[in-house]
Amino acid sequence: MGRLNGQVEKIEATQINVRVLQDGKVIASVAADADGNYQIDGVAPGTYTIEIAAKGYETVSLTAWVIADQSTPLDRVALQALAVPVAHLRGFLADRVTKQPLENVRVQLIDDAGNVREVLTKATGSFEFENLQPDQRFTLAIEHDGYEKQEIAIEPIPATETAKLTRELVPIQQMEQLPIGDGLPVGAKAPDFSLPDGDGQLYSLADYIGQKRVVLVFYRGSW
Amino acid sequence: MSSDDLADTRRAVDRAKRRFGADIRFPVLSDAERLTIAAYNATDPFNAQLARPITYIIDERGVIRWKFLDIRVGDRIPSAEIINELEQL
Known part of the structure; x- marks a missing residue:
């Protein structure tokens, strides 16, 4: 494994985010420290794009070649203020059950044209999308192993403002596999079905979901 | 619900009506293909034709x-x- 490190000229009261991408996918995300230094350990050898972003500043992209067991220093960067007004989105993700922040969750922001930007949550569970086009609708898509998918509609954010969002991800219950014929465990999702009664009229479980509880009885039949 | 076909399901309902002298106020369903029975892991391990x-x-x-x-x-x-x-x- 290799290491990446570099320095960004610090900006008063502005967090600088450093993201490491490979083939368009974010693989690591850190914030530069108070002096503008950053370091990312445990990076597999290969070619990466480093994105350095801060609210209201032009994002800078660097290319880095990481070599095993070596440190790859990156050019010092000074971010330039953006000329156009932009909006920002900041969020926080936690586990619904444990309430603990969730790190390294891939979060995608999709605009109406289908353009996708993605970030990872930091150790604090937070993520940021800087420098968005103001007054535009987005969809936020969150997918993480072991959790239910979420898609959230983001209302247009006015220029210079930062929209804030807190979400809890719902763990997918790991169900025990019961022996054949012993049924599904309590807590499992009931599989949908659509079956006829003796007169051929169809009944679906889905017709009852959200309305009523259902008692479902399996019996052996008239064999 | 059982693995009975439509005709057997209807007969079972008619039999129950006669026995109890009243309508049955819930649907009695036929899963002749046994797909729902399998989905609910209710297949009898000793006779795959039947639900447990x-x-x-x-x-x-x-x-x-x-x-x-x-x-x-x-x-x-x-x-x-x-x-x-x-x-x-």
């Missing part, structure tokens, strides 16, 4: 909240017990 007598309570969110598996073929959970469970959930 399992009773589930499914909540409004579609989650199984209670289950009862009758071990002996003739056994059935009394309706009063199911109603009791429904009230407790």
